[in-house]
Amino acid sequence: MFEVLVAHILEKVALTEEEQTVLKSFFTPKxxxxxxxxxxxxxxxxxxxxxxKGLLRSYHVDEKGEEHISMFSLEGWWASDMxxxxxxxxASFNIDAIEETEILMISLEGFEEMTLRIPVMDRxxxxxxxxxxxxxxxxxVSAITHTAEEKYIRLAxxxxxxxxxxxQNLIASYIGLAPETLSRIKKNISSRKSS
Amino acid sequence: MFEVLVAHILEKVALTEEEQTVLKSFFTPKxxxxxxxxxxxxxxxxxxxxxxKGLLRSYHVDEKGEEHISMFSLEGWWASDMxxxxxxxxASFNIDAIEETEILMISLEGFEEMTLRIPVMDRxxxxxxxxxxxxxxxxxVSAITHTAEEKYIRLAxxxxxxxxxxxQNLIASYIGLAPETLSRIKKNISSRKSS
DNA sequence: CATCCTGATTGACGTAGATCAAGTTTATTT
DNA sequence: AAATAAACTTGATCTACGTCAATCAGGATG
Numbered sequence: 077m078f079e080v081l082v083a084h085i086l087e088k089v090a091l092t093e094e095e096q097t098v099l100k101s102f103f104t105p106k107x108x109x110x111x112x113x114x115x116x117x118x119x120x121x122x123x124x125x126x127x128x129k130g131l132l133r134s135y136h137v138d139e140k141g142e143e144h145i146s147m148f149s150l151e152g153w154w155a156s157d158m159x160x161x162x163x164x165x166x167a168s169f170n171i172d173a174i175e176e177t178e179i180l181m182i183s184l185e186g187f188e189e190m191t192l193r194i195p196v197m198d199r200x201x202x203x204x205x206x207x208x209x210x211x212x213x214x215x216x217v218s219a220i221t222h223t224a225e226e227k228y229i230r231l232a233x234x235x236x237x238x239x240x241x242x243x244q245n246l247i248a249s250y251i252g253l254a255p256e257t258l259s260r261i262k263k264n265i266s267s268r269k270s271s
Numbered sequence: 272m273f274e275v276l277v278a279h280i281l282e283k284v285a286l287t288e289e290e291q292t293v294l295k296s297f298f299t300p301k302x303x304x305x306x307x308x309x310x311x312x313x314x315x316x317x318x319x320x321x322x323x324k325g326l327l328r329s330y331h332v333d334e335k336g337e338e339h340i341s342m343f344s345l346e347g348w349w350a351s352d353m354x355x356x357x358x359x360x361x362a363s364f365n366i367d368a369i370e371e372t373e374i375l376m377i378s379l380e381g382f383e384e385m386t387l388r389i390p391v392m393d394r395x396x397x398x399x400x401x402x403x404x405x406x407x408x409x410x411x412v413s414a415i416t417h418t419a420e421e422k423y424i425r426l427a428x429x430x431x432x433x434x435x436x437x438x439q440n441l442i443a444s445y446i447g448l449a450p451e452t453l454s455r456i457k458k459n460i461s462s463r464k465s466s
Numbered sequence: 467c468a469t470c471c472t473g474a475t476t477g478a479c480g481t482a483g484a485t486c487a488a489g490t491t492t493a494t495t496t
Numbered sequence: 497a498a499a500t501a502a503a504c505t506t507g508a509t510c511t512a513c514g515t516c517a518a519t520c521a522g523g524a525t526g
Contacts, residue, residue, distance in 0.1 A: 136416070142416070144412060144415050146412060158401065159405045162401065191397075195390055198393040198394040198397045199390075199393040202386075202397040202400060205400035206353065206357060206396070206400050208400075209353060209407065210354045212407045212408065213341060213407065215411060216414060217331050217341060219414045220339050221331070221333045223483095224482075244503075252414075254484055255505095256483090256506085257484075259505055259506085260505085260506085263505080418513095419512075419513070438472085438473065440474080449513070449514050449515075450474075451474090451476085451515085451516095452513060454474060454476085455513095458475080
């Protein structure tokens with residue numbers, strides 16, 4: 077489990093053997109079965125979690141009770157309601173497992189102590205957040221400028237794994253479409269291909 | 272100029288007097304007049320810029336030639352095509368000045384040297400990016416879940432300064448609406464108020 | 467003072483995608 | 497293997513918002 081985490085961090089910054097050991101000490105492993113919640117809206121999100129295996133979804137429920145998925149976290153990604161985690165306020169997202177999932181969790185106190193004891197971790201997270209920001213920016217542009225079909229095609233190109241592993245209705249929710257619409261879009265695409 | 276920058280950083284991390292001096296040495300000031308470009312699509316975005324005065328917009332032009340504003344940068348905010356800046360690839364955003372604007376610019380080499388010489392700057396940017404990520408996440412949720420009217424109302428509540436300083440058609444572009452639609456929405460809102 | 471130019475408003479009309487509803491297929495659970 | 501639930505498809509209809517086009521108001525600019 078821990079190797080996945082360490083390997084992921086080593087891609088961005090260097091850590092001594094000792095730092096690696098210290099780092100690991102801040103994390104606790106946890107297993108989630110399918111459909112199990114990691115964070116529930118209105119709880120406080122006490123942990124930042126690194127996915128070593130499986131797949132999580134973060135989603136928000138609007139006033140009408142509709143779910144809107146804001147992100148998927150595959151192996152090698154982090155998951156958390158960042159606002160809740162860093163501020164200590166109530167979470168506005170739910171996070172649950174789409175597949176059987178294994179994670180490594182760190183608490184806020186742990187996080188803070190970790191960045192003090194291993195300062196390059198600030199750099200690691202600076203780079204991580206910086207990259208996420210670029211990705212999120214792209215999604216925002218896509219959400220506003222592209223048609224439903226374009227959004228789906230882009231996602232399928234950039235993230236083929238997701239399309240394979242995630243049920244179609246969740247993909248629809250992720251790109252902001254009604255499931256029926258996505259179904260029709262896929263039909264169109266494939267009928268166009270075969271002609 | 273520099274005081275605005277230093278003050279802004281000191282809100283998040285501590286800097287010694289010496290570090291402050293070193294920090295300043297990495298930045299060069301620049302003035303932009305109204306409508307002047309800071310970054311043009313297809314150029315490489317060579318700088319990360321901190322706005323000390325004025326107002327910038329970052330926008331993306333789609334295949335049909337439509338502009339989509341992705342962010343405004345007021346005093347105290349940063350502006351850049353982050354992807355282009357950090358990767359050295361061509362920019363996909365344009366950035367220009369809505370008002371007369373003064374900025375402080377740092378190059379990528381400067382940025383890298385700065386984080387090595389003043390390691391807490393990694394922490395500063397970690398926190399900055401972390402907060403931006405939360406904000407961007409919120410916008411994404413809003414873009415997908417809210418109606419046109421809700422989007423406008425939220426923006427007006429969270430960011431009244433923007434509404435005052437930015438022409439309405441640019442606000443429309445920012446929330447992903449046709450200018451006509453925003454005009455009608457405002458009319459509805461005010462007619463409802465007066466009834 | 468006249469003329470641009472940029473931005474805002476209003477109306478008529480079109481369309482992408484949502485919603486509702488029914489039926490079918492595919493997974494889980496027992 | 498039966499039972500139940502979740503996921504996907506298809507059709508009919510509705511609506512929020514976009515598009516096009518004309519008009520209007522207020523600053524700049526000559």
